[in-house]
Amino acid sequence: MKLNLFEDKNNKNEHVDLYFSNMRPQIKQIIDIVQSERISLSGRPADDDLDDGEEILIDPKEVYYLDYVDRKLFMYTGTGVYRIMKTLAECEELLWNYGFVRVSKSNLINIFRIKQLKPDLNMKVYAYFDNGERICVNRSYKKEFDQYLQKMRRMV
Template identity: 40%
Template sequence: MKVTIEEMPGAELEIILRCPVADERVRSLAARLTALSEERIAVRAGEEIQLLEPDKVLYAEAVEGSAFVYTEDAVWPTRLTLSEMESMSEGFFRCSKSMVVNLRRIERLRSGLNGRLIATLANGEKILISRHYAAPIRWALLNG
C-alpha cells in the first residue's frame, strides 16, 4: 500500500482511496477515516465543557448573539458559531439565517406557506425551514 500526502494551501481536506477493488479492507479503512474526521461539539454544562457527538444534535440556533445546541433532552449553550457548526459535519445544513439543522435527525418534511418547509425532527419537534434554504435541503436529503 502506498500513502501519498499532498499539501495544497486553501484546499478542502479530501481523502481519495484508489484501489483495484473496494473490498472489505478498503471499506473498513474508509469507515475509520470518516469516524476520525468527525469532530465533537463543545457545549457548556455549568462550569464544565461537555463534548457531544454530532449525531446527538438535532439543531443549533442563534438567539440574541448567543448560540445554543438542541438535543432530544436538553439545550446547551455553545461558543461555536452556526457557520462553524455547518462546516463541522456534512450532516449540518443551514435552514435559516439563525438555525442549522442536522439532516440525519429529520424524519419528515412537509410543505409550508410561501415555499417554506416544516421539518419534523427525531424528537417530534417541528422547525421551519425558510424558502431560501428549502430547495438545497430537499436536494441534500434526496441525493445525500
C-alpha cells in the same frame, strides 16, 4: 460501495486503502474515523450562567439542531440544550459531512433526526424531528436544502 475486509493475525502494520472517484461526505467520514478525527461538539448547559461551568462533549449524531438566538449559539439534543462557543458558520462548515444543513439565517438541522417534512404556505417546509420539535425550512434556503437531501440520500 464495495468493502473488502482482510484479517491477518501476523500483520504488524495495519493500514486502510481507500479507492474513490470523488470526495463525498461519506468518504470524508471514513477518513475522519480512520484518522481518529471523529468530531464532537463541546457545550455548556444552557441554564448555566457561570463562565466556569463544565463543558460537555457531544457526538453530532445526538444533536437535533443548532439555533442562533440573541447572539448566542445553542445546540439541542435529546438530553438538553447546550451553549456552544462557536459561530453558526463555523458549525456549518464543521458539520456539513455529518448531515447538517442550514435551513434559515439562524438554524442548522441534522437531517438524520428528521421524522417528517410537511409543506406549508409560501413554499415553506417544516421539518419535524423524532423528539416532537419542528423547525421551519425558510423558502430562501429550500433549494439548497432539497439538493443536500438528494445528495445525502444517494450516499446512504
